[in-house]
Amino acid sequence: xxxxxxFVDPGHIKVSGExxxxxxxxxxxxxxxxxxxxxxxxxxxxxxxxxLGKESFYNYIRAFGFGEKTSIKLPGEARGILANxxxxxxxxxxxxxxxxxxxxxxxxxxxxxxxxxxxxxxxQPKLVEEIRDLDDNLVEKVEAxxxxxxxxxxxxxRTLKLLETVVSEGTGSSASIEGYRIGGKTGTxxxxxxxxxxxxxxxxxxxxxxxxxxxxxxxxxxxFPYYGSQTxxxxxxxxxxxxxRYLGITPKVEKNEKKEIVKETIIPDVKNMQVFEAENILRKxxxxxxxxxxxxxxxxxxxxxxxxxxxxxxxxIFTEEDYESNYLTTVPDLKGLKIEEAQNLSNxxxxxxxxxxxxxxxxxxxxxxxxxxxxxxxxxxxx
Numbered sequence: 001x002x003x004x005x006x007f008v009d010p011g012h013i014k015v016s017g018e019x020x021x022x023x024x025x026x027x028x029x030x031x032x033x034x035x036x037x038x039x040x041x042x043x044x045x046x047x048x049x050x051x052l053g054k055e056s057f058y059n060y061i062r063a064f065g066f067g068e069k070t071s072i073k074l075p076g077e078a079r080g081i082l083a084n085x086x087x088x089x090x091x092x093x094x095x096x097x098x099x100x101x102x103x104x105x106x107x108x109x110x111x112x113x114x115x116x117x118x119x120x121x122x123x124q125p126k127l128v129e130e131i132r133d134l135d136d137n138l139v140e141k142v143e144a145x146x147x148x149x150x151x152x153x154x155x156x157x158r159t160l161k162l163l164e165t166v167v168s169e170g171t172g173s174s175a176s177i178e179g180y181r182i183g184g185k186t187g188t189x190x191x192x193x194x195x196x197x198x199x200x201x202x203x204x205x206x207x208x209x210x211x212x213x214x215x216x217x218x219x220x221x222x223x224f225p226y227y228g229s230q231t232x233x234x235x236x237x238x239x240x241x242x243x244x245r246y247l248g249i250t251p252k253v254e255k256n257e258k259k260e261i262v263k264e265t266i267i268p269d270v271k272n273m274q275v276f277e278a279e280n281i282l283r284k285x286x287x288x289x290x291x292x293x294x295x296x297x298x299x300x301x302x303x304x305x306x307x308x309x310x311x312x313x314x315x316x317i318f319t320e321e322d323y324e325s326n327y328l329t330t331v332p333d334l335k336g337l338k339i340e341e342a343q344n345l346s347n348x349x350x351x352x353x354x355x356x357x358x359x360x361x362x363x364x365x366x367x368x369x370x371x372x373x374x375x376x377x378x379x380x381x382x383x
Contacts, residue, residue, distance in 0.1 A: 001051060002288055003034040003162065004262060004310035006303075006348050008332035010368030013043040015094040019369070020046060023188070023227070030332065030345055032310065037162045038170030040186055040229075042098040043369075047330055049097025050090075050371075057093060058085055063150045064112040065122060066104055072125045080104045099187060110215050113185075113202050116163070117210035120156035122147040164207050172201060175233040177241060179251025181207035184236070186228035197221045201232035203240065211249060214240050262310045267347070269305035270317060273298050278317055286311040292327070293319030302327060302350030302374045309348055316350075316374075333368035334361045334380055342380065350374035357382040 011027030012019050020042060022028065028039050036044030049057055061067065067082030081103040083092060095101040104112075107125055115122040124145040131140040151159070163183030166172040172184045184203035191197065199218040204210050216232040216239065225231060265285050270278035278298050279289050287309075300318040303309055316327060329349045334342045342361050346353040354377050355361075365379040366372060 001033055001048065001314050002312055003032060003158065004313045005033045006309065006313065007031060007033065007036055007044045007047045008330050008345070008349065009036075009041050009043040010330075010333040011043075012369045013046050013094075013330055014369050014371060015046065015050075016090045018091050018094075020094060027333075030348075034162055034165060037185075038165050040166075040171045040188075043330070045098040046094045049093055050328060052097075054085075054088055054093050057097065058088065060150075061096075061102070063122070063148065064115060065108055065147070066102065066112065070105075070107050070111050070125050072107055073127060074107075077107070078105050080108055099189060106215055106217060109200075109202060110213055113204065113215075114213045115150050116156050116159050117204045117213055118156075119153045120149055120151040122150050160204065160207055160210075163204060167203070171227075171229040172203070172233050174229060175201055175203055175236045175240075177205075177237055177244070177251075180205050180244070181252070182240075183207050184233070186233060188226065188228045191220075195222065197226040199226055199228040199231045201228050201236045203236055205240065205244075206249070206252065208252070211247070212240070212243065214243070262312075264308050265311050265313075267301075267303050267305055267307045267309060267315065270298050270301055270315075271305070275317070275319060282315050282317075288312055288314040290314055290316050291319065292316055295319035300375055302329070304347040304350060304352070307347030308344055327374045328371040329374050329376075331364075331366045331368055331370045331372060331378060334364050334378070337361050339382055346378060352377045354379045355382060356380070359383050 008030050009022055009027035011025065012021045022041055022043050027043065028041050031039065031044060033048065061082065066080055068079055069077050092101055111125050124147055126142050128142055130138060130142060133139055160183050163185060164181060167176050167182045167184050171186045175182060175184050182203050182205040184201055187200040189198045199221050200216060202215045204213050214236055216236045218231050221231060265287065268281055268285060270281060274296050275291055275298065282289050296319065298317050298319060302316045329351060332345055338360055339355055343353050352375060359382045361380045361382045363381040
């Protein structure tokens with residue numbers, strides 16, 4: 001998926017009978033993946049994790065170093081808690097996708113985020129750069145050790161830009177420092193069975209040439225406020241201001257950059273086409289493509305033909321009938337929308353809208369937050 005792919009958050013999402021809520025009452029509605037990250041939206045991340053799938057998601061968790069020691073030379077390092085692959089069902093995958101149901105040590109988290117700052121390369125953390133004797137002679141140079149390339153340089157660059165919008169436009173705004181481009185992510189984890197929270201903020205700066213990754217964690221927070229955006233992010237800012245001054249990293253005066261305008265495009269109908277032909281047509285319309293299945297003829301597509309979407313949106317094209325297990329979509333709250341608005345949103349999500357009446361929608365037969373197979377018909381009433 002990419003930054004412009006669309007997800008919906010009606011305030012909760014239902015997975016195997018369990019309801020997972022958004023922190024925002026009523027949810028964030030229709031949003032791009034970039035906005036999911038900015039808004040720290042749990043139901044949005046659940047949909048991302050479900051689309052990615054258990055195998056790929058678990059492989060990335062391990063690739064970033066979670067569930068194993070970083071081999072930093074400090075006594076007592078823990079592995080964190082990561083469930084065995086076979087023990088992860090739909091609910092576990094859903095909660096892990098927004099950071100619950102898994103524990104990580106601060107050095108694991110810092111190392112993983114530093115991989116994004118290091119163009120996708122995971123490095124082994126070290127305590128010192130070099131050791132010198134009393135006469136300032138070099139005794140040992142501690143060389144950097146590369147562990148593995150976790151994501152491509154291009155993916156790391158785009159992730160940095162997403163993290164920057166968290167600070168410039170999203171939940172991490174209280175971490176911002178004038179003159180510096182900062183990327184970061186808030187975190188708020190609830191203890192099981194108690195109104196106790198761990199709140200955090202992790203930041204990378206400067207985005208254009210990363211020098212620092214700083215993690216601030218508050219453990220066992222009780223009472224309000226407990227969100228990472230309200231507790232850890234301001235402390236990150238104070239610590240980082242002093243650190244920047246100490247290291248002599250000066251602010252960079254940015255010229256007012258024009259915000260990139262993302263154009264809309266209309267999804268063409270590629271049903272029954274051959275994969276090669278369909279892919280060419282979609283890419284000519286400035287769309288990304290993900291092929292699901294190994295056959296040559298397209299049987300279904302998401303979004304549906306005619307949907308108005310942002311350029312670079314991912315179009316899923318299916319070549320096999322095993323559609324339901326490959327793609328489930330979350331039913332949005334359509335009430336209050338005009339028929340044309342609801343029709344376009346449904347097309348974007350791969351849902352077939354059946355309308356009774358005219359005007360604004362007043363009722364729908366499938367409750368918001370339900371996950372259904374792509375191509376499911378949603379019957380709505382309007383007046």
